[in-house]
Amino acid sequence: PQCNETWDGIMCWPATPVNQIRKQSCPNYINGFFTTGYATRKCLSDGQWYIHPNTNSSWTNYTDCMKHSNSQEVSTLIT
Numbered sequence: 001p002q003c004n005e006t007w008d009g010i011m012c013w014p015a016t017p018v019n020q021i022r023k024q025s026c027p028n029y030i031n032g033f034f035t036t037g038y039a040t041r042k043c044l045s046d047g048q049w050y051i052h053p054n055t056n057s058s059w060t061n062y063t064d065c066m067k068h069s070n071s072q073e074v075s076t077l078i079t
Contacts, residue, residue, distance in 0.1 A: 010027060010030065023039065024040075039062045039064065041060050
């Protein structure tokens with residue numbers, strides 16, 4: 001089993017085996033993104049992408065792509 005390839009509104013994500021976290025370099029076409037960081041998506045054991053509990057939708061973690069100070073709370077992008 002695997003999670004299907006998907007588009008999260010910012011990047012395409014390839015099919016990913018269950019229980020794996022896929023990471024990709026942050027895209028350089030988003031103004032303000034820290035391009036040496038990584039975005040991640042988690043494929044769950046049931047073959048579905050992780051669903052963020054606050055939005056009830058699949059979620060990509062772009063926190064590492066956002067320039068911020070340690071004291072600043074980061075709002076992550078959700079899809």
